Amino acid sequence: MKAKFLVPLAIFLALAGFLGYGLTLNPSVVPSPLIGKPAPEFRLAKLDAPDERFGVEDMRGEVWLLNVWASWCVSCRAEHPYLVELARSGGVPVIGLNYKDESDAALKWLRDHGNPYVATVTDNDGRVGIEYGVYGTPETFLIDRDGVIRYKHVGPINRDTVRKVLMPMIAELSSAG
């Protein structure tokens, strides 16, 4: 055992390796158990027409995004331009879930910043949010033609997320079947 003095060094390097890897992880991103499961059903009032209801069923047969947002949410403001850009490209319909918000404030926000949503439904008490395991805004779900959740993005999406993650998955899901 000539190299005995190297043992503490090896232990240190192993520890540093683990801790270094830990620094690259984002502790606020919790993996969702809903991936691969059917999107929870809801029938909620539309933001711009409270008498009309809209739900998961209305999107059956389409690949779509469910974006959870609120007018009080700072990060939603940050991701908003990319959602508008995504909607303008016409690749995928985006449904908004207006989470624990006030309708007047939400409508004003859409007037001010542009409306990327095919439809927005209101989840004032956050119940549907709980069904989807939402623990903050924004969160974005990618749902396939059969109404199965395929991907969940926690936090604001940006151009990179759209190009490298969302678009390839949307293209794949749209071409299948």
Add this chain to the structure above:
Amino acid sequence: MQVDRLDVCAALRRATAIALFTLIAPFGSISASDVAQPMADDPELEARVMALARDLRCLVCQNESIAESRAPLAVDLRAQVREQLGAGKSEADVLDFLVSRYGDFVLYKPPFRASTALLWLGPGFLLLGGVGWLLFRLRRRAEEPLPQLSDEERRRARALLEGAPSDSQEQQP
């Protein structure tokens, strides 16, 4: 840009501190209306709600349980737990409901699975390994021959034991 998640916790704590300070400072005491009232009328149900909530992690303020956290999500989840227990569901049903939506992460006590085996068994293995290594070392040491002294060393040792200063030692003061 996770402003709306983790920073909320710091902001809540700050707000609580400021609120408490401004409330207490002028009056020197907290009036009954400032103390959080149990939400359910039934104290037994409320005790069950809080007992369960203490085992659940708040996903916004991840170092707080749902019982402690003032994050809006924790308030909503407490309400869910209260509602479901009130409707006659068991504790296990409520845990299933939350785990199926938020994952094992909501549980402070993770279930035993292949992915958590290392977490549960790791400390035991470390302990066994340490004890095994210690026994190995002790046994080896017992087998090692005692060091033999030369005649010169024996003479010096005897001299030291008898109180005579040895030639290599410093003089006593």
